[in-house]
Structure formats: structure tokens, C-alpha cells
Amino acid sequence: MPSSLTTRINNIQSSIGVTQSGVFDNATCIELLSRGGKTANTTDLKTLIKMVQRMVNTDDDGVPGSETVTKIEALIAPVLPKPPAGASMVLSKKSIDALIAFEVTSKAFYEQKYQSPIWPGGESGVTIGIGYDLGFYTTKQITETWGPLVSASDLQLLISVKGKTGLNAKAALPPVKQVKIPFDTAIRAFHFFTLPEFAGKTKRRYPGVQKLPPDAQGALVSLVYNRGTSIEGDRRREMKNIINLVAAENLNGIATQIRNMKRLWDPQKQGGLITRREKEAQMVENASFNILPEDQVIV
Structure with missing residues (x-):
């Protein structure tokens, strides 16, 4: 009879579309690394296993036991945690960091220009x-x-x-x-008040947004943070088009509409907005449910 760990590894392999061998073989490790945005630059199995372990933040001992399997299951889980009462969405930490960078660049730049x-x-x-x-x-x-x-x-x-x-x-x-x-005061106001406020606005404007991967949810919060929720007029047509695309969970369609907004700004005068839209579009089209719990932020 196969061990429970063998069954769980088979389930992982089935989920990521590789042959079910019940063990962490090269094909499994390479696919997991790819899904985590990593490049497998070796064919040595133990090295590949250690790379996977580092990717999911567990001990890289080269022995994929229960802890490693549990972390991988969390990484590839297609279901996000349900936000508790008072919360709206599940964002990725990466998307929140990007939003802050879009607004103030960095702590050092904030202290120089935005205090x-x-x-x-x-x-x-x-x-x-x-x-x-x-x-x-x-x-x-x-x-x-x-x-x-x-x-x-x-x-x-x-x-x-x-x-x-x-x-x-x-x-x-x-x-x-x-x-x-001070920056620390600004960040406190952002996390306690402004980010939850705009997560709520985003969810109301784009019903079903909470079903998207965390990077996509975060990119749309960034968009609404910058442009608001109005959908009236030609300058807002892409904002309006995104409503049905969110309902259909069409990530590529959403990314296209965000990119189409670049028509609104002069590259010589408002290049920062054009860059922001491009990065938001990339976050949406590359968004995945393959994200560790510690990289998720419920707001």
C-alpha cells in the first residue's frame, strides 16, 4: 500500500500536469520551479529538490518530507482563504509593495520628497x-x-x-x-485605513475580483488607487470594459484593457503613469494561484 506521502505527491503531480510517480523526480521539480518563476539550471535531482525547498521556504536538506510536501500543496492550491468579516480581498505582498513603490518610490525617496x-x-x-x-x-x-x-x-x-x-x-x-x-506614520495610515478602503472600492466596482489570483487582485487595487472608480466617458472606457472581464476571470483581457489606458497620457510628461499601467498589466497576465500563504495579505 502506498504511503500517504506518496498519495499526496501523486496529487501534486496530477495538479501540475506531470507523470504521477509518487516521488519527487526531475520533471516534478522542474515544473514546480517553473511555476514559482525559477529556472532549473541543473539536472542533479538533489540540487533540484533543494531549489524547490528554498523556493517554498523550508529546510533545504534535499529530503522532501511532510513539511516540504505541505508547503508545496499550499503553493499550488487553487483556492484562496476566504476573507474574514470586515475584509474584502486577498492581495499578494508583491502587489502591495509595487503599489507603495508606484506612489512614493522608496522610503528614502519619500523622506526626501514626500514628508x-x-x-x-x-x-x-x-x-x-x-x-x-x-x-x-x-x-x-x-x-x-x-x-x-x-x-x-x-x-x-x-x-x-x-x-x-x-x-x-x-x-x-x-x-x-x-x-x-514621517514614512512610518504614512505606512501606518496606508495599511490601517487607505488600503482596506481601496480594496473595498475595488471589490464594489469589479464584482468577482476576489476570485482572481492575488497578484491580479493587487494590480486592480493599484489601478483603482490611482484612477478611482468612475466609468463614465471615453477616458474611462477601459475601466468600464474591465467589469465584465473580471466577472469572466479573463486575466489576459484585463491586462489588455490596462495597457490600452496608455493612450491617455503623454509619454514625455506622464511616463510614470505609462510605466505603472504596464507593470500592473504584467502582474495581471502573470498572476497565479501558486502563491505561498506567507505571501498573501488579507485586506
């Missing part, structure tokens, strides 16, 4: 933290998010520019620039 409020231009309002646009929030919302994090006087300065966008926001910026928001 004080800015006006990004266009129809934006005065913006603080990780892309928090005060032009689109109410006094109550600003107070709930930033009241526990800044002084009372700074909070009143932030509230003074609520609802102001475009040139009105630009004109209102100078007195507010004295406010300083």
Missing part, C-alpha cells in the same frame, strides 16, 4: 502620505485617518484643503507644507 504635502498637478488635490489625496476626503474621513497620527494643529491644516483640487489645491498648498508626516 511634506505636495500638489501632484492636474486635477489632484493636496496629497500626503502614500498617495492620500485630501481633495477627495471629508473632514470626518481625514479626522478618522490622521487624527490619531498628527497633532491637532496639523490636522486642522490638512482639513483646510479638503475638497480642493486642481489649481485651487495648488494655491492652498503653501501654508500646509509645514506639516511633516
Whole structure:
């Protein structure tokens, strides 16, 4: 009678489409590495097994026992954990890190450029933290998010520019620039308030988004974080087209629509937005359920 581990390995092999041998052979290891975005640069079986073990964050002893099998099962599981009450989606850590980088580049760059409020231009309002646009929030919302994090006087300065966008926001910026928001404070506001808020907005705009792989969910949150949820008018046609594509779980179609948005911006003046759309599209089209639990973030 085969051991339970043999049966589990057979199930893994069936799931990834290789011959069911009941042992970790070369074909199994190479396919697992491929699904994890790794290149198998050897044919030595023990080395391949160790590479798989490192990929799934377990001891690389070259002996694929129960711990290794459990980690691999989690990696290839096609079902995500159900978000608990109060949560909306399951994002990948990679997509959240990308969103933060899109908004502020890095901690060092944030501390150099974004600690004080800015006006990004266009129809934006005065913006603080990780892309928090005060032009689109109410006094109550600003107070709930930033009241526990800044002084009372700074909070009143932030509230003074609520609802102001475009040139009105630009004109209102100078007195507010004295406010300083450290990176750690900005990240706290992002994780506790802004990210869950935009996950909820994304789920409401794109029903069924929570059924997509975590990278795709995260890319769409990034899109909504940047562009909002409006679907009216020609500039928003791709945002509207994505609704049915999400319902159909059509990753390639979603990626195409995100890329099509590049038509909206001048590469010479708004190259950053074009790059962002391309990276979001790549996250969607390469998204997979082959993701470890520790790389998933429920929001």
C-alpha cells in the first residue's frame, strides 16, 4: 500500500500536469520551479529538490518530507482563504509593495520628497502620505485617518484643503507644507485605513475580483488607487470594459484593457503613469494561484 506521502505527491503531480510517480523526480521539480518563476539550471535531482525547498521556504536538506510536501500543496492550491468579516480581498505582498513603490518610490525617496504635502498637478488635490489625496476626503474621513497620527494643529491644516483640487489645491498648498508626516506614520495610515478602503472600492466596482489570483487582485487595487472608480466617458472606457472581464476571470483581457489606458497620457510628461499601467498589466497576465500563504495579505 502506498504511503500517504506518496498519495499526496501523486496529487501534486496530477495538479501540475506531470507523470504521477509518487516521488519527487526531475520533471516534478522542474515544473514546480517553473511555476514559482525559477529556472532549473541543473539536472542533479538533489540540487533540484533543494531549489524547490528554498523556493517554498523550508529546510533545504534535499529530503522532501511532510513539511516540504505541505508547503508545496499550499503553493499550488487553487483556492484562496476566504476573507474574514470586515475584509474584502486577498492581495499578494508583491502587489502591495509595487503599489507603495508606484506612489512614493522608496522610503528614502519619500523622506526626501514626500514628508511634506505636495500638489501632484492636474486635477489632484493636496496629497500626503502614500498617495492620500485630501481633495477627495471629508473632514470626518481625514479626522478618522490622521487624527490619531498628527497633532491637532496639523490636522486642522490638512482639513483646510479638503475638497480642493486642481489649481485651487495648488494655491492652498503653501501654508500646509509645514506639516511633516514621517514614512512610518504614512505606512501606518496606508495599511490601517487607505488600503482596506481601496480594496473595498475595488471589490464594489469589479464584482468577482476576489476570485482572481492575488497578484491580479493587487494590480486592480493599484489601478483603482490611482484612477478611482468612475466609468463614465471615453477616458474611462477601459475601466468600464474591465467589469465584465473580471466577472469572466479573463486575466489576459484585463491586462489588455490596462495597457490600452496608455493612450491617455503623454509619454514625455506622464511616463510614470505609462510605466505603472504596464507593470500592473504584467502582474495581471502573470498572476497565479501558486502563491505561498506567507505571501498573501488579507485586506
